[in-house]
Amino acid sequence: MTATADRPVSAATPEPRRALRRTRRGPKRPQGAAALTATTIKYASLIIASLFAVVPLATIFMLAFKTDREQRTTGPLTPPSNWFNFDNFVVAFDQGGMVTGFLNTAIILLVSVAGTILIGTMSAYALDRFRFRGRKLVMGLFLLATLVPSVTTQVATFQVVSALELFNTRGAAILLFMGTDIVAIYIFLQFMQSIPVSLDEAAMLDGANRFTIYWRIILPLLKPAVATVVIIKGIAIYNEFYIPFLYMPSQDLGVISTSLFRFMGPFGAQWQIIAAGTILVIIPTLVAFLFLQRYIYNGLTSGATK
């Protein structure tokens, strides 16, 4: 951002600007040929990288519009004859259990995200605004838990979930999503340190108790951090495969990942249906990305470096 702040690059008026820039650049960079080569290599690299990202997706997109016959007879790089052939999407939606999948994902996502926010903000409030015996111990317990990769402990977590009689219920996924998110606690903790304590004190002088302060003052001020957690948690839950696969094997409890995973059996040779299902799963992600780009970048940066 900073590097381009003074000269915003606008795609709308490329021509005069480009000419201007070239003359401006002239005296500054005497080695014109070398600079030109460097620029060429740079844009070539970026274009190749972009093609690597796009081509696998583009062929799946084209495939989703092909008929069964077309799929068998044409190559992956041939566009479909009819771009408005939505039959595959209908089949994927109807027979592929995608409706159930989206519904289950939505339920699990809403409940777990709300739970994560409550748990995270409550922990952060207690740890940041109180000094009490055992505080460091609690901090240490949370910190230590971030080091345990959840994929390793599922063998034993499975027994706990069974003992709680949550196996094969949405409760299993919800509990695991909201109960094991320590990164969210850290994001809240960090943000809360920037909320002035004088606000708490003023409210306390007005006779507010600690719970009122948490609910009426702290929680509303945490909104930006809440947005961050909603975004990174939302993406993570939407994409999670392992937990629903392990704990919710029943067909009716399929989330989008597991529903899509089950496409491989019945639609084994019908690649156009699989492609349609894949595109249906990717579209919400793409829409979310286009609208929330900046928040997603920021959220991931604050989430990943914890």
Add this chain to the structure above:
Amino acid sequence: MVTVQGASPATRAVVTNHPRPPRTLRPGRPPKATGSRVTPWLFLVVPLAFLIVLTYVPVANMFWYSLTSWDGLEPEQEFVGIDNFVQIFTKPEIFQVFFVSLYYLVGAVAQLVLALYLATLLSFRTRFKNLFKGVIFFPYLINGVAIGLVFLYFLRPGGTLDALLAAVGVQDTPQWLGDPSFVNASLAATSVWRYMGLNFVLFLGAIQSVPSEQYEAADLDGANSWHKFRFIILPSIRRILGLSFILAIAGALSAFEMPYVMTGGANGSETFVIQTVNTAFKFSKVGLASAMAVVLLLIVLIITFVQRRVFPDEKGGES
């Protein structure tokens, strides 16, 4: 980790039960209201219950199971000592899956180098910067199963990759996922495709947080792009680079989703985590699987510990 020598006054007070010394208030902190001793615990009771039940109980159980020959169903758990661990390190069919990790490790290194290269390119003035950034990053956001299916089609015989190679004249292509000598490289490459965008965006963010005056000063000093990379960019992203490296290693060791979705571990593409999951849930050897999980957990903890030593948190321990 919690009980290192410089134990906090709070914990020491708990242990030795001294009368508490008058506490010096940290600036900007609320004075400890009287009678609020219970209040923080009211806020913490639910989070702590979750933490203990879903993280610490499983970890403790896992260590116990790893010393038994339990099958996950029978009520009695027979203690077998370190038998399971001996099996892991002596039975070649268990141990050899670690070699599969090597492919993912190589992939992880390639992923970081690529991400660093692209982030550096984009940190200079570039047309369509946001477009490039978005396109290169987007794969990271896609559902893992969807990526698995996309690449099953991409890599299948007569799939996109073969078609592209045929277009440039390469006809005799191997079975990318069917041939045991290619399958792991193909899967590792798919993982690179999936995760590279995150590293790229993190690196780019770190590079761009360098004040632009530094570049201007470097320009005045006649620095070229390489100098800027070597003396401005590289130092500024040292910490995030270290962190990403460790995360990439841990990720390579615990690779699961891509191979599980795409091949189910067939053709010699079984990774350590797939094997652990199968041992536990397919072959009902919870004891042995727990021992394998313990081994992986210890490796990850050691790597993390090394990382904390080599790249200490600049902020220092907050409280």
